[in-house]
Amino acid sequence: MSEKQVTEGCLIPIVPIVLIAEDHQLIRQLTKLLVEAEGCSAIEAANGVEAVQAAFSLKLHLILMDIDMPIMGGLEAARCLRQNDCTRGVPIVAVTAHNNQTRQEAIEAGCNDFLEKPLMPAMLRDALAKYVNSGINYRFL
Numbered sequence: 001m002s003e004k005q006v007t008e009g010c011l012i013p014i015v016p017i018v019l020i021a022e023d024h025q026l027i028r029q030l031t032k033l034l035v036e037a038e039g040c041s042a043i044e045a046a047n048g049v050e051a052v053q054a055a056f057s058l059k060l061h062l063i064l065m066d067i068d069m070p071i072m073g074g075l076e077a078a079r080c081l082r083q084n085d086c087t088r089g090v091p092i093v094a095v096t097a098h099n100n101q102t103r104q105e106a107i108e109a110g111c112n113d114f115l116e117k118p119l120m121p122a123m124l125r126d127a128l129a130k131y132v133n134s135g136i137n138y139r140f141l
Helices: 003-007 025-037 048-057 074-082 100-109 121-132
Strands: 011-014 017-021 041-045 062-066 092-096 113-116 137-140
Touching (some): 017 048, 025 041, 025 121, 048 062, 062 074, 062 121
Parallel strands (some): 017 041
Antiparallel strands (some): 011 137
């Protein structure tokens, strides 16, 4: 019996992929640990350009987007992603230490939601539950 015959008709897990766009390496790594602890896979980007490139090349379930990043900021990256058919529907959650004015700017740039730093595990868990249905989905082979 071939390997294809064995796996055909089986359920395989699809782990949600979350892009973490954050220029501070320590914050990015801590966020990655929190995301992975919730059953998701995490991809990292250190600036807006890397975030846009990753989003165009991967099937993402959620983007956690820092607002203030070098090369290309999070709001500009969000605008780019909203203009592309492949990424228009991917939820983007702005993450920043800034005030409510930035919240409005993030929404206008195309972000779906806004989380304030420091990012608390419960806040991240709620965002994952809201936008990714946190946990593993399944599909048939």
